[in-house]
Amino acid sequence: MTNPDPTPHPETTLEHYPWIIVRFRCTRCRRYGDARLARLAEKFGAAETIASLVERFRGACPHRPAKRNGRVVHHKQPCGGYCPDLGSTVPPDLPPSLSGLRLIEGGKGDMLPAEPKAPRRRRRVGAYE
Numbered sequence: 001m002t003n004p005d006p007t008p009h010p011e012t013t014l015e016h017y018p019w020i021i022v023r024f025r026c027t028r029c030r031r032y033g034d035a036r037l038a039r040l041a042e043k044f045g046a047a048e049t050i051a052s053l054v055e056r057f058r059g060a061c062p063h064r065p066a067k068r069n070g071r072v073v074h075h076k077q078p079c080g081g082y083c084p085d086l087g088s089t090v091p092p093d094l095p096p097s098l099s100g101l102r103l104i105e106g107g108k109g110d111m112l113p114a115e116p117k118a119p120r121r122r123r124r125v126g127a128y129e
């Protein structure tokens with residue numbers, strides 16, 4: 001089977017996910033996870049979508065809505081779990097040397113002057129002048 005659109009989106013299944021590593025991040029808590037695609041497919045099946053995996057990731061978040069005394073307690077901050085690689089065409093597991101050159105802001109204007117520092121005059125202690 002071929003996937004005409006290589007860009008991953010929430011409904012992309014593991015079978016069609018283009019990268020080897022599936023990354024999960026959260027904007028609310030410090031949790032994150034990098035999972036190998038083959039492991040995820042083995043555990044949840046090749047038909048599992050990224051959206052449902054993100055849902056699982058959110059399920060373990062300290063900011064998720066919790067049930068207390070049978071009532072759902074909504075925290076002020078819901079979990080911000082997401083997969084940062086959705087909609088991206090850049091593999092997360094590509095070595096930087098293979099992803100080509102990128103323009104970095106700043107550049108020449110930010111460079112330090114090239115002239116050497118003025119030499120510090122040393123004085124010999126006890127020298128006669």
Ligand SMILES: [Zn+2]
Nearest residue numbers: 026029061079
């Ligand atoms: Zn979270």
